[in-house]
Amino acid sequence: MTEKKPxxxxxxxxxxxxxxxNYTEATEEIDSVPIDTIFKVPQGxxxxxxxxxxxxxxxxxxxxxxxxSTEENKIDLSKDFYAEMYVKIDGSGDGMTFVMHNDQPxxxxxxxxxxxxxxxxxxxxxxxxxxxxxxxSQLKKSLAxxxxxxxxxxxxxxxxxxxxxxxxxxxxxxxxxxYGFYADRTVASVKHNGVQYPSFKLGDGKWRLLTLKxxxxxxxxxxxxxxxxxxxxxxxxxxxxxxxxxxxxYWGFTGSTTNVTEKASVRFKSLPGFVDYSENVDFIDAEGNxxxxxxxxxxxxxxxxxxxxxxxxxxxxxxxxxxxxxxxEYQQGSxxxxxxxxxxxxxxxxxxxxxxxxxxxxxxxVDIQFKVKDSGxxxxxxxxxxxxxxxxxxLSDNDFTYKITYDKEAPTGTGKxxxxxxxxxxxxxxxxxxxxxxxxxxxxxxxxxxIRVELKPGQDIAALVKTVGPSSVQLxxxxxxxxxxxxxxxxxxxxQDVVKSSQYIIYGKDFSVNSRNYPTTNAALRSLIFExxxxxxxxxxxxxxxxxxxxxxxxxxxxxxPTSNTxxxxxxxxxxxxxxxxxxxxxxxxxxxxxxxxxxxxxxxDENNQPIVDEITFESNVEESIDLTKNEQVLEKLKAxxxxxxxxxxxxxxxxxxxxxxxxxTRKYTFKGTLFIQSAPSSINFGDQNVSAFDKTYANPEYxxxxxxxxxxxxxxxxxxxxxxxxxxSIPDDPSQKLPDVLxxxxxxxxxxxxxxxQEVFSSKHQSSGKYDISQETWxxxxxxxxxxxxxxxxxxxxxxxTTLTWQIEEAY
Numbered sequence: 001m002t003e004k005k006p007x008x009x010x011x012x013x014x015x016x017x018x019x020x021x022n023y024t025e026a027t028e029e030i031d032s033v034p035i036d037t038i039f040k041v042p043q044g045x046x047x048x049x050x051x052x053x054x055x056x057x058x059x060x061x062x063x064x065x066x067x068x069s070t071e072e073n074k075i076d077l078s079k080d081f082y083a084e085m086y087v088k089i090d091g092s093g094d095g096m097t098f099v100m101h102n103d104q105p106x107x108x109x110x111x112x113x114x115x116x117x118x119x120x121x122x123x124x125x126x127x128x129x130x131x132x133x134x135x136x137s138q139l140k141k142s143l144a145x146x147x148x149x150x151x152x153x154x155x156x157x158x159x160x161x162x163x164x165x166x167x168x169x170x171x172x173x174x175x176x177x178x179y180g181f182y183a184d185r186t187v188a189s190v191k192h193n194g195v196q197y198p199s200f201k202l203g204d205g206k207w208r209l210l211t212l213k214x215x216x217x218x219x220x221x222x223x224x225x226x227x228x229x230x231x232x233x234x235x236x237x238x239x240x241x242x243x244x245x246x247x248x249x250y251w252g253f254t255g256s257t258t259n260v261t262e263k264a265s266v267r268f269k270s271l272p273g274f275v276d277y278s279e280n281v282d283f284i285d286a287e288g289n290x291x292x293x294x295x296x297x298x299x300x301x302x303x304x305x306x307x308x309x310x311x312x313x314x315x316x317x318x319x320x321x322x323x324x325x326x327x328x329e330y331q332q333g334s335x336x337x338x339x340x341x342x343x344x345x346x347x348x349x350x351x352x353x354x355x356x357x358x359x360x361x362x363x364x365x366v367d368i369q370f371k372v373k374d375s376g377x378x379x380x381x382x383x384x385x386x387x388x389x390x391x392x393x394x395l396s397d398n399d400f401t402y403k404i405t406y407d408k409e410a411p412t413g414t415g416k417x418x419x420x421x422x423x424x425x426x427x428x429x430x431x432x433x434x435x436x437x438x439x440x441x442x443x444x445x446x447x448x449x450x451i452r453v454e455l456k457p458g459q460d461i462a463a464l465v466k467t468v469g470p471s472s473v474q475l476x477x478x479x480x481x482x483x484x485x486x487x488x489x490x491x492x493x494x495x496q497d498v499v500k501s502s503q504y505i506i507y508g509k510d511f512s513v514n515s516r517n518y519p520t521t522n523a524a525l526r527s528l529i530f531e532x533x534x535x536x537x538x539x540x541x542x543x544x545x546x547x548x549x550x551x552x553x554x555x556x557x558x559x560x561x562p563t564s565n566t567x568x569x570x571x572x573x574x575x576x577x578x579x580x581x582x583x584x585x586x587x588x589x590x591x592x593x594x595x596x597x598x599x600x601x602x603x604x605x606d607e608n609n610q611p612i613v614d615e616i617t618f619e620s621n622v623e624e625s626i627d628l629t630k631n632e633q634v635l636e637k638l639k640a641x642x643x644x645x646x647x648x649x650x651x652x653x654x655x656x657x658x659x660x661x662x663x664x665x666t667r668k669y670t671f672k673g674t675l676f677i678q679s680a681p682s683s684i685n686f687g688d689q690n691v692s693a694f695d696k697t698y699a700n701p702e703y704x705x706x707x708x709x710x711x712x713x714x715x716x717x718x719x720x721x722x723x724x725x726x727x728x729x730s731i732p733d734d735p736s737q738k739l740p741d742v743l744x745x746x747x748x749x750x751x752x753x754x755x756x757x758x759q760e761v762f763s764s765k766h767q768s769s770g771k772y773d774i775s776q777e778t779w780x781x782x783x784x785x786x787x788x789x790x791x792x793x794x795x796x797x798x799x800x801x802x803t804t805l806t807w808q809i810e811e812a813y
Contacts (some may be wrong), residue, residue: 032267046109056255059263065255068107075273078247091262093150096255102244116152119254120173132176149203155190166202169195194235221655223692253759269395281400293403304368310360315359316392321352323386409712411477413441415489422495446479470545501585508533512592518567569595594662607714626658635783646671665797673712673807698788699781712769718812720763730799737797
């Protein structure tokens, strides 16, 4: 190690840091753009162009690396530029630099310090007039980014050896302030700015991405260069314009090897100043809002805008590819290119579409939109989409990220006290909107209008609204992601017995008292009111109801009858109240004093509500229960009605427990009229007849009583009489002696033979309620009635012949 000499001099330079996204390690198979005619190798240098690749130094000893842009391809520092290139250093000596400079002779012939000088640094300082200058072989008017793979105990003496991994820094090779010197004016060390010590070996032979971002001169003629080497943080350097003394500078690379060798190479994704291209991705939610984060299961529109903003060349025939996150799914049919629906290639979760034209200053923009939706996300997750632009002269790969904030929190809310009418199930079960049941509700992500508020199923609503007083119902709040929470809503079931003010509620029922039971003292009357009215008192606000002791109620009884056991019947009013001012609540209570005796009236009516017999009336004690089935007067009346050929249809429903109320009671027994045979002959006799040698007919039999029909029904309809005989006429003591088919009935229109089968022989309709005598009205030899027809020779045995007849009445339809 060389001994340090005294007299070191240093001046500072401003250093800043800008955090770029970290890049992944470049593989050996990398895309790059053509670099034909862009660079020139100075005479005496060993650098060369191999296809799309610059070889700064080959992997041999004593290499001189120097290659710069041509005059036509200088960078204009009065304009912003951005460039990306891959750097590969394979070996450990001595390193390479990226440089920008204004030293035209060095672009023609190499003259520089090799080894630790990296073809850019000087070796001493000297005075020219009053100026301290560097000499003799430094790259004049320059700024260098040094990628040093070999630790030299000279120029690197103030740095860390970094275990042989190397270092990266930026320097100003032509500036006196960029060095430290020995007393003899020779360079003791180089002033390294923004020093970075990679954890990896710089000369490990891997391609790594180097990005450069230049911001043009500001009002103070200071520009800014920000660079980032893959795997390290970004470094930002403020660069005064006097560093170069011009706007247009050469740019390129230098390097050196001595006894330790390395190969240093560069390939370009984009060349500085050739294509200035800007791009941006905006993530848009379903409502059209630009977002940086969104909750899971959300559809997002990806809006990509790219623009050619300058440079020496057009962006030549770019193809756009978008690599989606594994947790993103493309929504088919949503892709638009410049507002026109197109179908991209979609393979392995990558979308690709060619533009099929150049972007230029006159046709500068491309607009791409498509929709994606996250899937399989179970926690907070960053979803990164990579936009790839691949043109003939430009490559870029940029990540754009939005965050999935996994929403697993259910909405919260507070129930609002709601008054519901007793029995009104629909107010709860079928409310069109349950939000008014809440005093407040919210979700950490979903807007209020996106929160569903529903009645929780499985609740017995009928039971909830049955009883007057405080209760509660459960509502379920569900956000857009399905997170649900139950919220208890206080409710108060009210009816006509409830009154309320702004703070208090009173419940109390009207009641009645028998005059003979009316209290005789005020204390007893007060107790009776509290007992009979079931008075209750509550205090309430927007979210709760609290029961209070009803003894706190003020009870006004001055409008009630004086205490006495002979209180006069009537309707009176007491008042229960609580509170004061606008919060005061007052509940009127109707007190009915009922008489001791009340009339009872029992009526007996037909189907037309017409009395059949006189009603009975008697008095009974109020609140007494009467069993009418045991009342003698009622039983007598029922017997009398039955005697009038009525049958009981309906009895009073409370026949056995008729409660006598103060205003008296009236009940009715309702009866139906009947249709029946009131009487019929029990004996019909055709008399004693001689056997004749001729056919004989007998038409005027004797009978012991008339055939009478009774009908007192509400509707006097048509009825009919049917007749049949039990068997043929025969002699009782000798049943074998018969006279078959000899009995008939003469109707109004024909003569019908009577047999063992019933057949209609007469029909009619009452003109008025009561009886109709068929025999008197219609029977006779010249009228209708029974006939006995005895053919000659049919009587084989003299004797008394008999049979049995059955008369039957039916309604005729």
